[in-house]
Amino acid sequence: MRDIAKEAGVSVATVSRYINKNGYVSEASKEKIEKIVKQSNYTPNELARAIFSKNSKMIGLIVPNISNPYFNELALIIEEYVSEHGYSVFLCNTNDDPQKEEEYIKILQGYRVAGIFTVRAQCREAYKRFNVPVVSFENVISDDITTVVINNYKGGEQAFNHLFESGCKKLLHISGLDFSQAVRDRYRGFTDRAHEEGITVDIIRFASDFHRKMLEKNSEVLDNIESYDGIFVFNDIAAATVIRYAKQQNIQIPDDVQVIGFDNSYIGEFLYPSLTTIEQCVQEVGNTMAETLIQLMQGEKQLEKVLMIEPKLLVRESTKAKQVKEVP
Ligand code: XLF
Secondary structure: OHHHHHHHOOOHHHHHHHHHOOOOOOHHHHHHHHHHHHHHOOOOOHHHHHHHHOOOOEEEEEEOOOOOHHHHHHHHHHHHHHHOOOOEEEEEEOOOOHHHHHHHHHHHHHOOOOEEEEEOOOOHHHHHHOOOOEEEEOOOOOOOOEEEEEOHHHHHHHHHHHHHHOOOOOEEEEEOOOOOHHHHHHHHHHHHHHHHOOOOEEEEEOOOOOOOOHHHHHHHHHOOHHHOOEEEEOOHHHHHHHHHHHHHOOOOOOOOOEEEEEEOOOHHHHOOOOOEEEEOOHHHHHHHHHHHHHHHHOOOOOOOOEEEEOOEEEOOOOOOOOOOOOOO
């Protein structure tokens, strides 16, 4: 700024007012400054600005791993939304490792971010210590931090109802990481409804939902899937591996086994057969998270602490369409 001021023959304060858009600058000075700014390719030091004005334009986005298609779509939607409001996103992949998550929270603190989005958070205390607005997807951090969540229990019930109505009686639920509240609620919704109908459900668990070698990592737990006629998988990317495994083993979907996932992430439509799923609408989740964090950063205090979004069944080819009874 000093160099620009010198070259334009104005004071540093005038250049600062021009760049920060916070005060009067005469048309003549504006023109001179603008020309030099363009020529010198000047960009403001955002970090210094954030520290001095306590008004950072950077937001942290902590996700397990964007190679899960649901999370990469969520990141995209959030980034698009906040950038329209002048913010940039600092992306942090934790691989569901609490130590990495804690390190990222410290890094974000160092960068003086204005707020944090966090997905499947585990380090509750670290968020509470860092005094900026936080919006959490799925895991509840504390009573004062807003959580956006799908009604996962109801989604689990919907998955059961659909398989049951499609004639399945021998059921398997492939569940995921136990620290995820969402995954546990899907499990409970599914098995509670099954028990009401007097049906037992076998359970196996995947240890992750984002590794490239997920099929290889999980194939031994899938050994026995041809003995079931209906499988509810805790998310779509894990369901994709089940569909691939079934194809390799010559098991026909949906004729031998019907499969339903959870998410409605975009891979579901690319699979063959395409995946029936319980939608947790990523557009609605992303917009709700972004809108809420922006309101919090603008000082809004009276917001709901839990924002619950409804799940929805989407029937595709991996389950048999419900038989419509002939009316005599
Ligand atoms: O954390 C849960 C499990 O995986 C999340 O909502 C997801 O369904 C995303 O794929």
